[in-house]
Amino acid sequence: MAVREVRLFGDPVLVSRADEVVDFDESLSTLIVDMFDTMEDAGGVGLAANQVGVLRRVFVFDTSHQEGGLRGHVINPVWEPLTEDTQTGKEGCLSIPDVSAETTRYETVRLSGQDRDGNPVGFVANGLLARCIQHETDHLDGVLFLKRLDPAERKAAMGVIRASAWFNK
Numbered sequence: 001m002a003v004r005e006v007r008l009f010g011d012p013v014l015v016s017r018a019d020e021v022v023d024f025d026e027s028l029s030t031l032i033v034d035m036f037d038t039m040e041d042a043g044g045v046g047l048a049a050n051q052v053g054v055l056r057r058v059f060v061f062d063t064s065h066q067e068g069g070l071r072g073h074v075i076n077p078v079w080e081p082l083t084e085d086t087q088t089g090k091e092g093c094l095s096i097p098d099v100s101a102e103t104t105r106y107e108t109v110r111l112s113g114q115d116r117d118g119n120p121v122g123f124v125a126n127g128l129l130a131r132c133i134q135h136e137t138d139h140l141d142g143v144l145f146l147k148r149l150d151p152a153e154r155k156a157a158m159g160v161i162r163a164s165a166w167f168n169k
């Protein structure tokens with residue numbers, strides 16, 4: 001088990017775009033295993049490679065605590081909404097401790113990408129898993145969920161961040 005350090009808000013790696021994976025090598029498999037360990041250790045439902053300081057387009061997810069939930073990984077993810085329906089609910093981020101805010105996302109998305117061997121994968125997700133897919137793909141584009149908040153929610157979240165012990169270390 002190798003839990004890696006989770007990078008926190010303020011770290012430039014979180015606002016950098018991750019690169020497409022072209023080498024499906026041993027280091028990719030190790031990264032995925034470590035990301036699962038790190039996500040589980042932190043109690044998250046998703047983790048993007050940027051959050052452990054790696055700029056490769058990979059994320060892991062685990063919503064298996066929910067009925068119909070899934071656990072897995074995806075490389076070079078691409079998603080599209082299947083309908084215009086949205087969901088609004090509390091969202092948080094392992095890289096922004098103590099902050100959660102009402103965030104609007106698409107309700108149902110189709111995800112496609114590759115597995116660790118480079119084989120194509122894809123599925124349709126809704127609810128929490130759809131939210132997770134949108135949140136983690138944003139990370140790979142260097143976008144934090146704060147950017148998805150309305151201005152009042154963002155201002156409140158920034159206030160919590162500025163007052164946090166972790167941010168003032």
Ligand code: ZN
Binds near residue numbers: 095135139
């Ligand atoms: Zn996050």
